[in-house]
Amino acid sequence: xxxxxxxxxxxxxxxxxxxxxxxxxxxxxxxxxxxxxxxxxxxxxxxxxxxxxxxxxxxxxxxxxxxxxxxxxxxxxxxxxxxxxxxxxxxxxxxxxxxxxxxxxxxxxxxxxxxxxxxxxxxxxxxxxxxxxxxxxxxxxxxxxxxxxxxxxxxxxxxxxxxxxxxxxxxxxxxxxxxxxxxxxxxxxxxxxxxxxxxxxxxxxxxxxxxxxxxxxxxxxxxxxxxxxxxxxxxxxxxxxxxxxxxxxxxxxxxxxxxxxxxxxxxxxxxxxxxxxxxxxxxxxxxxxxxxxxxxxxxxxxxxxxxxxxxxxxxxxxxxxxxxxxxxxxxxxxxxxx
Amino acid sequence: xxxxxxxxxxxxxxxxxxxxxxxxxxxxxxxxxxxxxxxxxxxxxxxxxxxxxxxxxxxxxxxxxxxxxxxxxxxxxxxxxxxxxxxxxxxxxxxxxxxxxxxxxxxxxxxxxxxxxxxxxxxxxxxxxxxxxxxxxxxxxxxxxxxxxxxxxxxxxxxxxxxxxxxxxxxxxxxxxxxxxxxxxxxxxxxxxxxxxxxxxxxxxxxxxxxxxxxxxxxxxxxxxxxxxxxxxxxxxxxxxxxxxxxxxxxxxxxxxxxxxxxxxxxxxxxxxxxxxxxxxxxxxxxxxxxxxxxxxxxxxxxxxxxxxxxxxxxxxxxxxxxxxxxxxxxxxxxxxx
DNA sequence: CTGAAAGCGCTTACAG
DNA sequence: CTGAAAGCGCTTACAG
Numbered sequence: 001x002x003x004x005x006x007x008x009x010x011x012x013x014x015x016x017x018x019x020x021x022x023x024x025x026x027x028x029x030x031x032x033x034x035x036x037x038x039x040x041x042x043x044x045x046x047x048x049x050x051x052x053x054x055x056x057x058x059x060x061x062x063x064x065x066x067x068x069x070x071x072x073x074x075x076x077x078x079x080x081x082x083x084x085x086x087x088x089x090x091x092x093x094x095x096x097x098x099x100x101x102x103x104x105x106x107x108x109x110x111x112x113x114x115x116x117x118x119x120x121x122x123x124x125x126x127x128x129x130x131x132x133x134x135x136x137x138x139x140x141x142x143x144x145x146x147x148x149x150x151x152x153x154x155x156x157x158x159x160x161x162x163x164x165x166x167x168x169x170x171x172x173x174x175x176x177x178x179x180x181x182x183x184x185x186x187x188x189x190x191x192x193x194x195x196x197x198x199x200x201x202x203x204x205x206x207x208x209x210x211x212x213x214x215x216x217x218x219x220x221x222x223x224x225x226x227x228x229x230x231x232x233x234x235x236x237x238x239x240x241x242x243x244x245x246x247x248x249x250x251x252x253x254x255x256x257x258x259x260x261x262x263x264x265x266x267x268x269x270x271x272x273x274x275x276x277x278x279x280x281x282x283x284x285x286x287x288x289x290x291x292x293x294x295x296x297x298x299x300x301x302x303x304x305x306x307x308x309x310x311x312x313x314x315x316x317x318x319x320x321x322x323x324x325x326x327x328x329x330x331x332x333x334x335x336x337x338x
Numbered sequence: 339x340x341x342x343x344x345x346x347x348x349x350x351x352x353x354x355x356x357x358x359x360x361x362x363x364x365x366x367x368x369x370x371x372x373x374x375x376x377x378x379x380x381x382x383x384x385x386x387x388x389x390x391x392x393x394x395x396x397x398x399x400x401x402x403x404x405x406x407x408x409x410x411x412x413x414x415x416x417x418x419x420x421x422x423x424x425x426x427x428x429x430x431x432x433x434x435x436x437x438x439x440x441x442x443x444x445x446x447x448x449x450x451x452x453x454x455x456x457x458x459x460x461x462x463x464x465x466x467x468x469x470x471x472x473x474x475x476x477x478x479x480x481x482x483x484x485x486x487x488x489x490x491x492x493x494x495x496x497x498x499x500x501x502x503x504x505x506x507x508x509x510x511x512x513x514x515x516x517x518x519x520x521x522x523x524x525x526x527x528x529x530x531x532x533x534x535x536x537x538x539x540x541x542x543x544x545x546x547x548x549x550x551x552x553x554x555x556x557x558x559x560x561x562x563x564x565x566x567x568x569x570x571x572x573x574x575x576x577x578x579x580x581x582x583x584x585x586x587x588x589x590x591x592x593x594x595x596x597x598x599x600x601x602x603x604x605x606x607x608x609x610x611x612x613x614x615x616x617x618x619x620x621x622x623x624x625x626x627x628x629x630x631x632x633x634x635x636x637x638x639x640x641x642x643x644x645x646x647x648x649x650x651x652x653x654x655x656x657x658x659x660x661x662x663x664x665x666x667x668x669x670x671x672x673x674x675x676x
Numbered sequence: 677c678t679g680a681a682a683g684c685g686c687t688t689a690c691a692g
Numbered sequence: 693c694t695g696a697a698a699g700c701g702c703t704t705a706c707a708g
Contacts, residue, residue: 007454007479011701022679027703034704035677052448054455058396058405059701062684067396071437077425080418087415090440099409099456101437102428110390116345117392118437141345257625264627284622287595289602349685360695365687372688373693397685400700 010051019047030055054097061119068098070310071120075127075150077104080282081299082126085148088303089124096311105129116141122310124148128202132156144313146306151202161309161324165302170295170330171208174277175249177293179216181338183247183275186213187239189259190224191251192232198224205251205279221245233262240266246274253278253285253294260288260337275338290336301328348391357385368393392435399457406436408648409458413465413488415442418620419637420464423486426641427462434649443467454479460648462486466540470494482651484644489540499647499662503640508633508668509546512615513587515631517554519676521585521613524551525577527597528562529589530570536562543589543617559583571600578604584612591616591623591632598626598675613676628674639666 012030016023021040028034029044036044047053061067070093074082086100093100098121105111105127112134115123122144125135128151139145139158146161147153153162178186188209190199199206199222206222213220223239226232236259239245250256256278260270268274270290278285278294285292305326312320350368354361359378366372367382374382385391399405408431412420424438431438436459443449443465450472453461460482463473466489477483477496484499485491491500516524526547528537537544537560544560551558561577564570574597577583588594594616598608606612608628616623619634643664651658 005475005478007450007475009455009701013701023702024679024704028678031703037677040678052451054452056400056701057456058399059684060703061396062394062400062686062701063703064684065703069439077428078418078421080416080421083416083418083421086440087442090415090442094441094444097452099439099441101407101439102424103432103437104425104428106432112345113390114392114435117347118395137343137345140343143345254621254625257622261625283592284625287592287599287622287626289627347685351685361686362688362695366694369687375693378694394685397700398687400685400702401687402700403687 009056010053012053012055014051015044015047015053018051019043066121066314067119068096069118069120070098070100071103071115071118071123072100073103073105073123073125073127073130075105075129077102081280081297084299085126085303085306088300089307092304092307112137116143121314122146124306124310126150144310144317146309146313148302148306149204151200151204157323159313159320159323161306161313162326163302163305163309164325164327165297166328166330167204167297168208170279170297170332171205171249172212173330173332174279174295175209175212177332177334177338178247178249178275178277179212179218181247181271181275184218185221185244186218186247186249187221187223187243187245189232189236189248189250189255190222190226191255192226192228193224194227196225196227198222199251203251209249229258232258236262237266240268248274248276250276250278253280253282253292256292256294256337257284257288260290260292271336271338277338281333285333285335293335293338294333296331296333298328298330347394348389350391350393352389353382353385353391356389357381404459404652405457406434407456407458408436408438409441409453409456409461410438411441411443411461411463411465411468413443413467415440419618419635422637423464423641423644426638427645430642430645450475454481459652460484462644462648464488482648482655484647484651486640486644487542489538489542495661497651497658497661499644499651499664501640501643501647501664501666503635504666504668505542505635506546508617508635508670509543509587510550511668511670512617512633513547513550515670515672515676516585516587516613516615517550517556519585519609519613522556523559523582524556524585524587525581525583526558526560526562527570527574527586527588527593528560528564529593530564530566531562532565534563534565536560537589541589547587567596570596574600575604578606586612586614588614588616591618591620591630594630594632594675595622595626598628598630609674609676615676619671623671623673631673631676632671634669634671636666636668 012023012026015026026044028036029041057068124146126148132155139160149164210220256276278292281294281296285294309324350361350364353364363378364382366374367379395406462484464486470493477498487502548558594614616630616632619632623630623632647662
């Protein structure tokens, strides 16, 4: 049931009629890619304004123009981390008349095909689960791709963008801080892993921890592969009872909070006996007691840079021939837990 | 630079050639809206499978078919709350070959026009900021709309979907719990408000609080309009010093955590002297000390129902003539803070 | 300088 | 039973 005051879809034909010019002229004014008589241009501009005309993104995309549609692939849509990045990207996208679709990664063989078929103007990959071969295929197929370097993408070549979010350096600084506080027995506690898989060498945070420990001649120790918080708590208790530990570097703040609870339940004093550092600067860090020292990832900058690089990749497709790299810094947020 | 192993866009023409039938036949097989000779149908199906064909969503949308593109409008993309809802919706959307674009609400007059022009198959509104008139216009224009009832949408009519997420009842139960613990001086602490605006009558949580207090003959007291956590902490201290308070019902968990900190800094014991209840069951609730009693909103069900209703609205457009309402329940999560 | 025309990948009424 | 044709809203090479 349509009412009289329903929204209308204004087409190029409406504009042409309103302006009293041919439809072709309207297109050329919109796209600005041909000389158009000044008077006609004015008339078209007025008509566009009056009718609030916006060319249909679908029709344009069909003709090989931009679809004004971007895809963001994330491993975990529910995380606070991605929320901030997306929010930042969305602000920019909206200004450019662009929409961002979200997608979590799919093991699905068909996934790439689906993505490719949708004619996205660009794809931002914030998931560690897309294999190099798929990423490469996308790039080779001419799709502008920006990689958030959650894991290392060493083999990738061609024209694409990559944002190093500072995870490796950030992790080293966290561990260094613990070392400066004279912590020697520093345990790396990995994220929960639904598959029970352990901390990968390809994980930047783990690598930062490992390198920083080894360069200080300290022993590397890892607690990983836990599936649930309960399992983590239990295994942590076991580990803690058997080994000397005076510092914890946790892959995420949530993990840090979980082990802090476990420590406190055992009557261990933080940071007097054990120092704890998290990662991400989630909201919870300020609310737990003691407040949690952590590493801030500049999610605002990640979002802004991702969009900016993608734009260059799209607009200057022909002139960009090298990969575009951006290096971002993390910021240590010192609180009470160290 | 395209490589030999780049992705290809398979069109209907490719399928027709592969199957040795006319393009028309391919369309009818895909859409299943006309009798097609069994043999040909088989051949087409084989070709589709072999070539991994999927009709272009844009071309279909141009012809008035579904665009397989849905829009979700949220007030706060960064919140954990929306992350879970989106994640749930995305799972369903992907199965249906659909993408979900995200958008935060825009004051922008043009916003509706932009949305309408994009030919979304449907719009899910999870924002309190879109005025009734805009919502109504969208519905009147024939766009399938599902409303998450963050605020009351009493005036809206036509064919649309509405999910009552149980906020009002949930709030009443929170306050009732405090009352059962013999709390009498229960303060409602509102969310931070960038604009400094106070708790609206239209807010379900506030209404639940108010009604539950009044029905018990207890005084209503509100702390609202704070712009920052610092301002909230300061004003809370002032309020607490001047008034007797033995219970706090906070609009969100983050607010609850902030005031818990303020209480603890003043040496107040929770829950012995003051009981605190939050709302949302965010992750942080389990990590703070004392752990926070809160209300779980079934975000999984919200996401699932939203998609399900939207699907009905889209597919059975003609047979659905009444609004579709769904009532969801919240779940009290009792922890240590009460 | 500018318009008519072809065509992007589809759907479906129309005409056999 | 099924194909050629018109047309969705655009872009742009082509031909004045």
